[in-house]
Amino acid sequence: MLGVLGLDDTHESAYRALVAVGAADVPDLARRLVLGERDTERALRRLEQNGLAAQSSARPGRWVAAPPGVALGALLTRQRHELEKAELAAALLAEEYRAAAAEPAVHDLVEVVTGAAAVAQRFLQLQLGASDEVCALVTGNPVAVTGMENDAEEQAAGRGVGYRVVVERAVLDLPTGITELTAALGRDEQVRVVDRVPTKLVIADRALALVPLTAHSSEPAALVVHASGLLELLSGLFDSVWRDALPLRLGAAGVSEHGPDGPDGTDLEILSLLLAGLTDASVAKQLDLGLRTVQRRVKRLMELTGVTTRLQLGWHAYERDWVARTG
Missing domain, CATH: 3.30.870.10 (Endonuclease Chain A)
Incomplete structure (x- = not known):
């Protein structure tokens, strides 16, 4: 979960274990993590570099977890800053590309x-x-x-x-x-x-x-x-x-x-709901479909009937008995 902040699974597990106990020495934490003491100490050093852990000044050899709200918040702020710089660099490169492509050779x-x-x-x-x-x-x-x-x-x-x-x-x-x-x-x-x-x-x-x-x-x-x-x-x-x-x-x-012989069952359901006054988004929710799926199917029906507006599509749907007539 914390990989986006630069921590791998071992470092994250070490920090979580340290947070759970508040403070621990290397042998104790190694037993909790089922890791060798050398690997555990390396993980703690990495956490120390990221401001997530520190050695106790009162008890040498004992490690203390930094408060997650403060420590992780600082890492998130730094990550956001790096992303903002990357976005700015991407925007500048895109602008350079557009300028160069304005009159392409x-x-x-x-x-x-x-x-x-x-x-x-x-x-x-x-x-x-x-x-x-x-x-x-x-x-x-x-x-x-x-x-x-x-x-x-x-x-x-x-x-x-x-x-x-x-x-x-x-x-x-x-x-x-x-x-x-x-x-x-x-x-x-x-x-x-x-x-x-x-x-x-x-x-x-x-x-x-x-x-x-x-x-x-x-x-x-x-x-x-x-x-x-x-x-x-x-x-x-x-x-x-x-x-x-x-x-x-x-x-x-x-x-x-199949030849272009008409809509399938889903198409008919979409048509009926649209003619009942539902929006594309409401139809998608009602039929558990994606909004783009509904729009693509409507577009295909318009191509099938050779019309350019949805009003014309509704008229053709009635004329071809694709939907039930009322009254």
């Missing part, structure tokens, strides 16, 4: 990343840095990254980042294909399938894209594309493939393909 709009480790790292950074949506085209022949296997995707989805993924049908035949798709659908990601995608592609927040290059050598490589006409072209490519793909759904029989 042509060669700064596209980076070439070489090596499997470097490509995988940029793929990780791209997902962890996303705040709104990650779009991906996934082929059945991954080179450096698969697009659906790393913890970053789960972390991003957990933060409310939406995922729209189009996989080519060959992915379903991979040994772990169905397992990964089931996990993605279980995180409420939107997944669609086509016979073949034109290229492997990942786009974060429509601001950054990663395009793995076809490897003619043993070393994988990728292009990192920043905001530019090329990025807009890649975003348009994804949108085109997405429109023509069939949604994958997770049901009792597992993962299956």
